[in-house]
Amino acid sequence: MIEYKHVYKHFRNSKTNVIEDLTFTVNDGELLVLVGESGCGKTTTMQMLNRLIEPSKGKIEINGTDISTIDSIKLRRQIGYVIQNVGLFPHWTIEENVATLLKLQKVSEEEIKEKVKQYMDMVNLDYDQYAARYPKQLSGGQQQRVGVARALINEPDLILMDEPFSALDPITRDQLQDELLKLHEELNKTIIFVTHDIDEAIKLGDRIAVMQHGKIAQLDSAEEILKNPANDFVEKFVGLNRLWKTPDMLSASDVMDKDFAIIRPDRSVAQAIQRMKEHKSSTLCVVDRVTGDNYRLLGLLGQNRLYGISDHTTKIRDIMKKDFSSFTPDISLAEIMTIRESKGLKFSPVLDENQYLIGIITNTSILNVLSQIMPGKEDY
Amino acid sequence: MFNFIITHGPDILEKTLEHVSLSITAVLIACLIGIPVGFLIVGHKKLSKIVLGFANIIQTIPSLAMFAFALPIFGIGIKPAIFALFLYALLPILKNTLLGIRNVDPAIIKAAKGMGMSRFEIMFMVEVPLSISIIMGGVRIATVTSIGVTTIATLIAAGGLGDFIYQGLSTFNQPMILTGAVLSAGLALLADFLLGIVEKKLTSDGLKTETSRKKKKKNRTKQKPSN
Numbered sequence: 001m002i003e004y005k006h007v008y009k010h011f012r013n014s015k016t017n018v019i020e021d022l023t024f025t026v027n028d029g030e031l032l033v034l035v036g037e038s039g040c041g042k043t044t045t046m047q048m049l050n051r052l053i054e055p056s057k058g059k060i061e062i063n064g065t066d067i068s069t070i071d072s073i074k075l076r077r078q079i080g081y082v083i084q085n086v087g088l089f090p091h092w093t094i095e096e097n098v099a100t101l102l103k104l105q106k107v108s109e110e111e112i113k114e115k116v117k118q119y120m121d122m123v124n125l126d127y128d129q130y131a132a133r134y135p136k137q138l139s140g141g142q143q144q145r146v147g148v149a150r151a152l153i154n155e156p157d158l159i160l161m162d163e164p165f166s167a168l169d170p171i172t173r174d175q176l177q178d179e180l181l182k183l184h185e186e187l188n189k190t191i192i193f194v195t196h197d198i199d200e201a202i203k204l205g206d207r208i209a210v211m212q213h214g215k216i217a218q219l220d221s222a223e224e225i226l227k228n229p230a231n232d233f234v235e236k237f238v239g240l241n242r243l244w245k246t247p248d249m250l251s252a253s254d255v256m257d258k259d260f261a262i263i264r265p266d267r268s269v270a271q272a273i274q275r276m277k278e279h280k281s282s283t284l285c286v287v288d289r290v291t292g293d294n295y296r297l298l299g300l301l302g303q304n305r306l307y308g309i310s311d312h313t314t315k316i317r318d319i320m321k322k323d324f325s326s327f328t329p330d331i332s333l334a335e336i337m338t339i340r341e342s343k344g345l346k347f348s349p350v351l352d353e354n355q356y357l358i359g360i361i362t363n364t365s366i367l368n369v370l371s372q373i374m375p376g377k378e379d380y
Numbered sequence: 381m382f383n384f385i386i387t388h389g390p391d392i393l394e395k396t397l398e399h400v401s402l403s404i405t406a407v408l409i410a411c412l413i414g415i416p417v418g419f420l421i422v423g424h425k426k427l428s429k430i431v432l433g434f435a436n437i438i439q440t441i442p443s444l445a446m447f448a449f450a451l452p453i454f455g456i457g458i459k460p461a462i463f464a465l466f467l468y469a470l471l472p473i474l475k476n477t478l479l480g481i482r483n484v485d486p487a488i489i490k491a492a493k494g495m496g497m498s499r500f501e502i503m504f505m506v507e508v509p510l511s512i513s514i515i516m517g518g519v520r521i522a523t524v525t526s527i528g529v530t531t532i533a534t535l536i537a538a539g540g541l542g543d544f545i546y547q548g549l550s551t552f553n554q555p556m557i558l559t560g561a562v563l564s565a566g567l568a569l570l571a572d573f574l575l576g577i578v579e580k581k582l583t584s585d586g587l588k589t590e591t592s593r594k595k596k597k598k599n600r601t602k603q604k605p606s607n
Contacts, residue, residue, distance in 0.1 A: 052490075076495060081494035091586045104497065147491075
């Protein structure tokens with residue numbers, strides 16, 4: 001576990017603190033993304049962890065040990081480090097580059113070769129093909145794979161990645177992001193990842209720390225940051241259109257309409273028509289009140305079921321539709337859309353775990369939500 | 381000239397060796413001092429400016445005057461000659477050392493530091509190999525200059541091929557002048573050529589640009605046994 005405790009950083013030539021009273025915790029095995037505009041202090045925050053930068057005030061602890069008490073060289077060798085410009089040694093072959101840390105520790109030749117092979121495999125680089133080459137003979141994506149293998153080879157529990165994929169083309173970047181996620185899943189290492197790209201942050205982060213002026217504006221899961229941005233800055237930085245791009249993050253509880261029209265089963269047709277008029281709704285939820293605002297859904301009553309009924313004693317219970325499909329609140333919008341389309345649903349109730357009615361999903365309710373998060377300004 | 385060479389064979393050999401040992405000793409001392417000093421001061425901007433300025437001033441002193449300055453300190457003979465030659469060789473070596481280290485991509489140093497390499501490991505495993513070709517360029521310039529300037533060392537009785545040139549000039553012995561001049565020029569060319577080979581040997585294949593075709597062939601032959 002890594003703990004930042006009231007950390008400040010002030011550079012001699014600047015008036016303001018680059019990092020101001022930073023306190024947060026990184027859990028073991030977590031992929032935490034530090035994201036923010038350039039100059040927000042995200043890289044400084046990261047580099048204080050391997051002591052490339054020393055905090056002016058406060059302390060950072062790894063598993064309870066203040067890192068300023070650990071020899072910086074020793075500390076850095078236990079922490080994997082991957083940077084944007086890769087920083088491979090151009091005068092060394094790929095094999096030598098991957099083995100850098102082993103070479104420093106005087107590991108035997110055979111063991112080095114075996115490990116290099118293993119770790120090049122892990123980042124999907126063919127040993128026989130690439131080991132003897134020099135960095136400049138590799139593409140940018142391949143070079144960064146070497147960079148990752150080099151950082152992993154000493155089996156660190158913690159890996160720092162400073163915008164490792166920003167210089168790559170979008171396709172390669174996407175590929176490496178996927179591979180990183182896979183590696184993270186397999187190896188269960190703690191990874192701190194710095195980026196300015198919110199899309200990358202959302203894709204990779206178990207949790208995301210949005211930074212602003214040397215402080216963390218919000219530290220939360222991607223979903224939470226998208227749905228409930230802590231302040232205007234986060235909202236603007238994340239971008240309102242973000243949810244639109246990631247409909248998976250919207251669930252039934254987000255798109256449902258909580259203001260629905262209800263009717264008791266023992267009411268008459270005339271009363272039903274009256275309710276429909278009042279609520280400007282063509283469908284009513286037939287419910288039993290259990291307690292307070294908790295309703296149990298018995299059936300649905302559409303306009304078409306009222307046509308041609310002249311018997312005044314007819315109760316709603318007799319004509320309502322009893323077999324209806326409902327959604328659970330956590331089902332995603334994408335799934336809702338698919339189900340609605342395949343079953344031809346127009347009006348779907350949402351029931352919570354107690355089978356109580358909590359909302360309805362209609363075309364209107366979905367449209368309402370989407371129109372709120374759609375990008376662009378209105379212009380009539 | 382050939383006549384002169386045949387009749388003065390042993391004499392010529394002796395003077396050539398004298399010449400070579402003078403220049404090489406001076407350049408070696410300049411390397412031993414200049415390169416480490418370069419590495420030590422490269423981090424300090426002010427200090428490296430002062431040191432470079434000092435070396436620049438030395439370079440502007442005419443060689444004859446330099447030998448004259450060295451005389452009162454070391455007397456006549458080999459010592460003042462080596463001292464003056466050393467001072468001349470210092471600037472190109474120091475300058476190129478600084479240039480070479482500054483030329484190393486900062487990202488590489490950052491990566492090295494971040495991975496946990498000590499200052500010395502960074503210096504010997506990264507900075508030196510990456511700047512070696514530029515440093516060697518300085519050594520080559522220093523050596524060629526030094527071989528040239530050594531011809532003047534005859535004036536303070538340090539010997540070398542300059543002896544032939546000045547004796548020849550005073551006695552108007554053209555073959556003698558030619559022998560001294562051609563041999564010293566030849567020495568300079570030879571030294572440059574040899575150092576060029578050393579430079580290539582010291583530079584990693586990964587840093588060479590023009591030999592990419594050759595390397596591909598090498599890789600192909602390397603791959604066969606490994607497969």
